[in-house]
Amino acid sequence: MKSNLSAATIAETFRTALEKGLIREEDTLAIFYDLDLLEQRVRHLQACFPGNALHAIAMKANPLEKILLKLKDFGVGAEVASFGELRMAENAGYPAARIVYDSPVKTIPELEYAIRTGVHINIDSLAELERIAAIRKRIKPAGTFGIRINPQIGTGAIAESSVAGEYSKFGVPVKFRRKELLKAFADHEWLTGVHLHVGSQGCPMEMLIDGIGVLYDFVREVNQKIGFRQISLFDIGGGMPVSYQRDLEPLSMQTYADAIRTHFPELFTSAFTLLTEFGRWVHVNPGWTVSRVEYLKNDGGIRTAMIHAGADLFLRECLNPKDWHHEYSVLDQKGKVKSGTLYPHHLAGPLCFSGDILAKDVRLPEIEEGDYLVIHDSGGYTFGMWSRYNSRFTPKMIGYQGNHFEILKERENVEDLLGFWK
Helix, strand or coil: CCCCCHHHHHHHHHHHHHHHCCCCCCCEEEEEHHHHHHHHHHHHHHCCCCCEEEEEHHHHHHHCHHHHHHHHCCEEEEEEEEEEHHHHHHHCCCCHEEEEEEEECHHHHHHHHHHCCCCEEEEEHHHHHHHHHHHHHCCCCCEEEEEECCCCCCCCCCCHCCCCCCCCCCECCCCCCCHHHHHHCCCCCCEEEECCEECCCCCCCHHHHHHHHHHHHHHHCCCCCCCCCCCCCEECCCCCCCCCCCCCCCHHHHHHHHHHHHHHHHHHHHCCCCCCCCCCHHHCCCCEEECCCEEEECCEEEECCCCCCCCCCCHHHHCCCCCCCCEEEEECCCCEEECCCCEEEECCCCCCCCCCCEEEEEEECCCHHHHHHHHCCCCCCCCCCCCCHHCCCCEEEEEEEEEEEEECCCCCCCHHHHHHHC
């Protein structure tokens, strides 16, 4: 399964975009998506799991409408983490049965709407369970329900993206609330699913498998005590790490799926419907960002490339550089990959705070004003986390298949920006 796009491949695509006039003077920043690679990753995901599995791709990773439409055409669903995302999925034409609604703060009106619509709801707390039970008495439910359970198996290498420690803001902790969880399933026959998520990036496969194992044992206990298979929906969440480094081979989806099948073979039978919520694994590697270098500073022996992408697009990278990294390439003004002696560079963004630095001491060929900096593997958790700080214009989004290009979203104009703040 293809992972990272090479600098040479990216440069060839960018040169073609330049030749076609897709990069105008005002397009100082653009995000490109290899749509063929995006489809390849989705098809591979589908091939690794049973045919009846629902792959609800995490919308938060990349909520761009035209990307949502393409994913829908690939036959996957949408995992939504807010009521806004739920409405976006509906607007993109996703059937209710292929929408998974996750959020720890669903309001009563939002729950009423979701229950009427028929999406699958993952309940985040016992308090939310009580709300839903009350709503069901006055509204005819159309969908299915699961409950998010924290397996409490520990944290991964990145604390901020780990959600299965002894404490988590998400889900019901299985160690502390096992009796209440067992009672919940005994009292509510309509509660037919379980959901877990261990973390995103920084969690090895062993942790993901351990988390599934905790819920697998719990499901067997519930079904045995109740006397029939009440729980038939098993949501394993997402969490598959990706490689942000070209020389580091990532965990393969096939290896992960095979491990689940080996440890918990019943999950791959008709007794269960598997749900997955992969976002990073699908979106990150097919996308890359390119910024024009507006200025080059050389003060105190430190080369600083001033670019048009910073914490507005790469929030985690700027605020937690210890854990979040990208690889970078430099293209000249014609889109050719630059080579030669490598020098340490700081890559500084356009925002007005000192922490708006994408990376420090990155060894790159000498950067000059007017060059282009490529930020590799940035198709997910970038534009989806866009910040309005300093009112920067959102960048142009370009999709491509070979030499065929399409504008997924135009660069924001002044009227769009003014309208946002009205």
